[in-house]
Amino acid sequence: MGRLRAITIKEFWAVLRDPRSRIVLFVPPLLQLFIFTFASTLDVKNFDVGILDRSGGRAAIEFASQIAGSPNVRHVVPLRSDEALAHAIDNQDVIAAIVLEPDFDVQLARGGAKAGLILDGRRSNAAQIVAGYLQQIAMRTGATLRPGIAAAPPGSIVRHWFNPNLDYLWFTLPALVVILGATTGLAVTGQSIARERELGTFDQLMVSPLRVHEILIGKTVPPICVGLINGTIFLGVSVLLFGVPFTGSILLFFLSLFIYLLALAGIGLFVSAASQTQQQAFLGIFLVSVPVILLSGYASPVDNMPGWLQMISMADPARHFMVIVEGLFLKDMPVSEILSNIVPLILIASVTISLAAWLFRARME
Template sequence: MIDPVVRGRLWAIIVKEIWAVLRDPRSRIILIVPPFLQLIVFGFATTLEVKNIDIALYDRDGGVWAREFSQRLAGSPNVRRIIPVRSPAELRDAIDNRQVIAAIGIDQRFSADIAAGRPATVQAILDGRRSNAAQIVAGYLGRITVDMGASVRPQLKAPGGSIVTHWYNPNLDYLWFTMPALVVIVSTVTALGVTAQSVARERELGTFDQLMVSPLRVHEILIGKMVPPLLIGLFNATLYTILIPTVFGVPLTGSVPLFYVALLFYMLALIGLGMLISCLSQTQQQAFLGMFLLTVPAILLSGYASPVDNMPNWLQWVAEFNPPKHFLIVSEGTFLKAMPPGDILANTWPLMAIAAATLTAAALLFRSRME
């Protein structure tokens, strides 16, 4: 049982910190703007898919099979517009001026070769300045070419073939990848932003000295400053956990209680990092910049932008100490593939270790600043 006097002091400091967060314009912006902005941006704008592409077509044949190929190209759901060009110079200019991401050249004997049963080829020129998009577009063009070849010479189709099944995301819907990661990103921004302002706000407003002479003990002050960002982070994560399946149709297939266990330790790890930033900052502006400097690398090393396995070995070791990296695995696994409890716990214990280390370091630094 907690002593009634201690419970009263804890309640007082928690209420005081909640009101301080709600009264501060900067904190209100952090609470309101990023979640809704990220919901819109990540939900509708950020995607690695390549759609609405423009392709230049240099058709030197004009025959029936050249028209068939151009019609198949124009009928692709990913192609927005086919731009005819009449010379190699126009084709080069279309690529150089970024009018198109790819150009198709059809040889003058294309239809004749197909009619005579000879191999026929098309030339694809891609804009290498957009390397990732160019590779994806090359895959689109290759698929269209293969499908046309199979329809022209069905007897050459290999017997049997292969059947491709995409587990956990059958339609390769990019929202199914983005939305579980959004829970991680929103929780990161919220927890770090609110916590980083707490002690810095006291210094800037001149109330830090009042805390030092108050009857509150150091651990009670720390608990009071950590509870509001924890509650706010849990609220935002809960809101997104409800909206993602209902609004965006992303399935939630795993264990929700285990998800919240991992979320709790994830929030504690972030709060410890935010408290370190706040203790080191003299003003709220410094705290905001410190939070920003930490948030961007944390998200980049989480595996959202690019897989951690693609990073250099030394950077993969650094990512192991990054809380978003572990919780992203839990979030995606809980939403998409009903991750087993053992796998969730395997990614939760690193969060426990990081939370213990950051909270201890924050407590020691805060105590030293109090003294």
Template sequence: MWWARLKALIIKELLAVLRDPRGRMVLIGPPIVQLFVFSYAATLEVKNVDIVVFNQDAGRWGAELINRIDGAPTFRSITRVDNPEALREAIDLQQAIAAVSIGPTFSRDLATGARADLQIILDGRRSNSAQIVAGYLNQIVAGLGAEPASGTRAGPVAIEVVPRNWFNPNLIFQWFMVPNLVAAIALLIGLVVTALSIARERELGTFDQLMVSPLRTHEILIGKLIPPVLIGTFHLTVYVLAAALVFGVPLRGSLFLLYGSAVFYLLAVVGVGLFISAMSATQQQAILGAFLFMVPAMLLSGFATPIENMPGWLQPITLANPLRYFLAVVRGVFLKAIPAEEVLNNTWPLAVIALITLSAASWLFRRRLE
């Protein structure tokens, strides 16, 4: 009998979301758009870079350095200037992110093994991109400095370092971004759908009708919990298929382990959403509460910056963030084929967070009924 009541509530919750045109739009449109926009636009790679060069060297190696920069796929254009003022102006007006000043003795110094006169000027207003561009330029300069001048250059023999990247050998950015989005967008959908659940009932005036129904309090909570989990699992499946079939991200691990961990992740997210919904009197408050949680959760998850780089006092706070653990699972399953033990190590904290958040949501829900 209890199952029939619960089933009716679950169907009612699903219909309430799917019959509303705005609800359907929120569930279908934005997540798909976000998946593709973030996968292509939210990139830490630096391409199509404009460079300014002030070459005072009349020798071979100054021209060779310019040709190598020009031939690198990262750089879009090279503007040659003939005085330091023009170089400074190009940086000031943001016409270029970096400038290379080649000294008049550059070729001679390279030929004799002396320290070459070369300066790289960066636009500090775009610090992250500028540092990446500096790394590209340093790599080109190091390659040039390691080559002998027709076999006659004096100086030490250069040691060539050949890097090898495991799990993403070609450093394809989508392989890093798309698994992150699988977890992040599932957080967004699960949180928003759940946060609106009880608040929508209050705003539409159907909450009191729900209270006088034969459903018990825990059955109402379970009925509010299961539909977002089902919707989140559906979205997760769509993202996994898109990652493998559209973006070509290798799926090296076990789907069984991924979905097993995803259940506890979604329960933890839904617990937070129910807590926010129980506190909110209107849907607007619920939306604001969801985003108030989601933005710090994204920043403290290791999505864009490693947790190890955060201040020491901030790192313990990330232990309460469910996105932190599921990101590790998604990345590992896609790129690394992590073993079941490592998945379990990142799943049991999700179970603890789910237990705490669902218990808190249940307590607050009961208290609001008194």
């Protein structure tokens, strides 16, 4: 225990002795949380819509004014011809263009009118959301001009479980806890062994009475403590400042966070043990962190990935922790489901730390 305490204190000093290092460990992740929260919005706002009105009737004008009055629409661009429409879409002046035929008012008077909608497929996700907005506006306009036209299918009641108002913050903030925890944890552990080699103190570790597991434990404790502190801050900011509900168990959150950080520490130590310099370690961590983030399910659902890529993502600790965090925040996930995702994290941590210990021992011989 004396040797373990000594190496742990030594690693804490290596991480925290520089005031700039202390700032880098805590301030940038918090700033990233605020910036990414608003930058990675899933809402589609301030978009431009083009209208090619061949009708000029009352209904067409009312429809155009309803679109212009939408809080999500920035500008309504009048189009004079098919060529102007194609030019507006090609140059991304508008994300959608509506075509109203000359008999638009007549069709509406007979009981229903159709409007053509052309979307910019280069922005597929945003275009689909815009199509939903415009469809809702069209249904409201039709119900206003022709009271006999229902504004929604009869008998349909839509409820969104776990996120009733579809607030993107309720999805983004829990996911950022996972992503920022991964980047910080990998960055701290990825430099530890490589720093020893670059500073010339690796040989001192080789001749010290410390055993391999004691060295690795000492190098694992500081990044886990930093990650737990940042995780606590992220949790408090998400709930108290942004109003994201936390419906699960605090104890299970910190237990899963600890195991998640342990798995990340194993990956970082393996990369660091395989590197000769801190520059190599930095490049290695960058190489690892990109697939960790992309395969976590943050950018796109894991279920949408090919089957072989879903199998690879099983080795990504961020994927399993993402399920846990979103479940604890939004839907009070049962203990059995949380444990089913903690077990893979334990396996990943065991494998990565064992590989790091094997490589570290091989480098010491």
